[in-house]
Amino acid sequence: MTLLAPDAGERMTLAAVKGRSLWDDAGRRLMRNKAAVASMIVLGVLVLLAAIGPYLVPFAYDQVDKQDVWLPPLKEGHLLGSDALGRDLTARLLTGLRVSLAIGLVATTVSLVIGVAWGAVAGYVGGKLDEVMMRAVDVLYSLPFIFFVILLMVTFGSNIILIFVAIGAVEWLTMSRIVRGQTLTLKNKEFVEAARAAGLSRGAIIARHIVPNLLGPVVVYVTLTIPAVILAESFLSFLGLGVQPPMASLGTLIAGGASDMELAPWLLVFPSLVMVVTLMCFNFIGDGLRDAIDPKDR
Amino acid sequence: MLRYIGRRLLIAIPTLFLVITAAFFMMRAAPGSPFDGDRKLLPEIEANVLAKYGMNKPLGAQYVDYLAGVARGDLGPSLKYRDKTVLDILNENYPVSLKLGLSAISIAAVFGVSLGVMAALRQNGPVDHTVMTVAILGVCIPTFVTAPLLVLGLASKLGWFPTAGWNDGALINMVLPVTVLALPQIAIISRLTRAGMIEVLRSNYVRTARAKGLPESLIVRKHALRAALLPLVSYLGPACAGLITGSLVVEKIFNLPGLGKFFVISALQRDYTVVMGMVIFYAALILVLNLVADLLYAVLDPRVRLA
Numbered sequence: 125m126t127l128l129a130p131d132a133g134e135r136m137t138l139a140a141v142k143g144r145s146l147w148d149d150a151g152r153r154l155m156r157n158k159a160a161v162a163s164m165i166v167l168g169v170l171v172l173l174a175a176i177g178p179y180l181v182p183f184a185y186d187q188v189d190k191q192d193v194w195l196p197p198l199k200e201g202h203l204l205g206s207d208a209l210g211r212d213l214t215a216r217l218l219t220g221l222r223v224s225l226a227i228g229l230v231a232t233t234v235s236l237v238i239g240v241a242w243g244a245v246a247g248y249v250g251g252k253l254d255e256v257m258m259r260a261v262d263v264l265y266s267l268p269f270i271f272f273v274i275l276l277m278v279t280f281g282s283n284i285i286l287i288f289v290a291i292g293a294v295e296w297l298t299m300s301r302i303v304r305g306q307t308l309t310l311k312n313k314e315f316v317e318a319a320r321a322a323g324l325s326r327g328a329i330i331a332r333h334i335v336p337n338l339l340g341p342v343v344v345y346v347t348l349t350i351p352a353v354i355l356a357e358s359f360l361s362f363l364g365l366g367v368q369p370p371m372a373s374l375g376t377l378i379a380g381g382a383s384d385m386e387l388a389p390w391l392l393v394f395p396s397l398v399m400v401v402t403l404m405c406f407n408f409i410g411d412g413l414r415d416a417i418d419p420k421d422r
Numbered sequence: 423m424l425r426y427i428g429r430r431l432l433i434a435i436p437t438l439f440l441v442i443t444a445a446f447f448m449m450r451a452a453p454g455s456p457f458d459g460d461r462k463l464l465p466e467i468e469a470n471v472l473a474k475y476g477m478n479k480p481l482g483a484q485y486v487d488y489l490a491g492v493a494r495g496d497l498g499p500s501l502k503y504r505d506k507t508v509l510d511i512l513n514e515n516y517p518v519s520l521k522l523g524l525s526a527i528s529i530a531a532v533f534g535v536s537l538g539v540m541a542a543l544r545q546n547g548p549v550d551h552t553v554m555t556v557a558i559l560g561v562c563i564p565t566f567v568t569a570p571l572l573v574l575g576l577a578s579k580l581g582w583f584p585t586a587g588w589n590d591g592a593l594i595n596m597v598l599p600v601t602v603l604a605l606p607q608i609a610i611i612s613r614l615t616r617a618g619m620i621e622v623l624r625s626n627y628v629r630t631a632r633a634k635g636l637p638e639s640l641i642v643r644k645h646a647l648r649a650a651l652l653p654l655v656s657y658l659g660p661a662c663a664g665l666i667t668g669s670l671v672v673e674k675i676f677n678l679p680g681l682g683k684f685f686v687i688s689a690l691q692r693d694y695t696v697v698m699g700m701v702i703f704y705a706a707l708i709l710v711l712n713l714v715a716d717l718l719y720a721v722l723d724p725r726v727r728l729a
Contacts, residue, residue, distance in 0.1 A: 279452040382570035403562035
């Protein structure tokens with residue numbers, strides 16, 4: 125809450141103190157939610173594994189070994205077995221998890237920046253501009269987006285940066301609607317009026333007073349966007365349009381596993397398991413955060 | 423009402439125009455051409471082929487031609503399937519996708535609503551927790567995980583269902599693909615129903631009905647359910663989009679002759695006209711469904727006034 129302008133007067137200080145205690149409350153409520161806490165622990169472990177795991181496995185994710193193909197789990201030092209090229213599934217899975225999580229974070233950040241900026245400006249400025257901006261969102265909403273992402277990948281080839289941008293550009297619409305709704309209620313609050321009276325420009329009010337106060341609903345939506353992005357990426361990878369081999373993502377691993385599942389079911393089961401656990405953790409944390417920050421539905 | 427429909431249709435036209443424009447130029451910006459084959463065509467033959475499809479003109483002129491064609495309802499010939507028009511391909515393959523999608527959404531509606539009502543009536547009880555856990559699982563397990571796992575378990579190992587194929591829509595062939603498509607929708611619909619029911623059961627008119635001494639089953643069926651299902655109507659559009667996305671995967675995994683299978687292949691083969699035709703088809707479908715959802719909403723809920 126130190127983001128608030130220092131010149132905004134005593135009322136602001138009071139609001140800041142009260143605001144912090146609200147966050148404390150939310151934190152306490154979140155900690156009482158067993159599913160959310162368990163998910164945070166599991167997710168923490170998964171993130172740690174994705175970060176350092178690949179260095180602990182004695183194989184590289186793209187290391188081909190013609191001797192050790194189709195090994196089931198726990199054979200010849202391959203903890204989770206190996207694939208058709210003798211590549212170690214543990215190494216590939218950890219690398220894939222890392223790639224998927226990275227895509228989730230980066231693409232969500234892209235959608236966050238676009239969505240918050242778009243929604244805050246539309247909501248705060250209002251009038252004709254609001255109408256035009258939100259009408260554009262409505263129009264984009266009604267497009268079969270997956271087709272455009274597919275077309276984008278086909279047009280520009282699938283490189284990782286493009287995957288970030290394409291998925292992020294699709295996911296910002298809901299964010300902008302949430303942010304606009306919040307901005308509409310915020311902009312008539314006393315502290316915004318005070319900032320206006322103090323002579324701050326529109327841009328400064330949006331950046332320093334509106335956006336920091338949007339944090340609650342935005343945080344909730346971000347935790348629910350990350351799994352949606354991971355899902356979208358693996359969907360593309362499954363269709364052969366996402367991350368390209370020998371690089372791995374959870375989606376490419378599942379796609380590969382699905383085609384070899386009769387011979388080597390472990391290639392399908394382990395990546396699927398990691399994917400489902402990861403997505404569930406994000407969803408439980410998101411639900412927990414929503415209950416904690418906005419307790420009216422309990 | 424009629425004025426509202428008219429206005430919405432007027433908005434739909436620029437939206438479709440935008441879709442067509444974006445898809446057209448993206449498709450053309452892609453490297454490669456539909457006539458790239460294993461053998462390189464002789465320059466004269468290639469020039470002839472290009473001329474036949476009007477592709478020797480500048481891109482702007484081709485775009486205008488295409489728009490004029492679409493306005494007349496002509497989506498052009500396929501560039502890969504030489505003796506078929508895009509309309510032929512759409513016509514031949516949409517029934518499969520439609521049958522899959524309709525079966526999935528009907529099953530999802532029945533199961534989702536029942537589960538949601540059951541959970542709401544026993545809020546915070548064991549039934550509620552089970553249903554909500556299953557619902558979260560349904561949202562988190564992507565179709566391309568459920569599909570191969572079901573095939574591996576129920577088809578390959580147990581042999582109850584065929585692993586793939588359409589077989590003219592035989593029931594046994596449809597069980598697995600429809601299940602896979604329906605599962606995420608069941609999850610979402612049960613969550614929506616539960617949330618709606620919980621809110622409605624707390625409302626004043628339900629309390630009034632209870633005070634009158636009406637039996638609980640009548641209150642649930644007549645008073646609560648109707649209002650609680652309203653949010654589902656607005657979910658119609660997104661549900662359709664979800665089914666389309668799902669069908670891309672399901673038709674690929676189960677090797678079904680539907681539209682979804684064509685899209686990715688056609689995009690990769692640079693079959694411009696087929697890709698454009700499918701984008702237009704799906705965009706129009708989603709626009710119409712969104713309109714239907716809004717109209718239904720207004721009909722079902724007298725509090726909503728269309729303006």
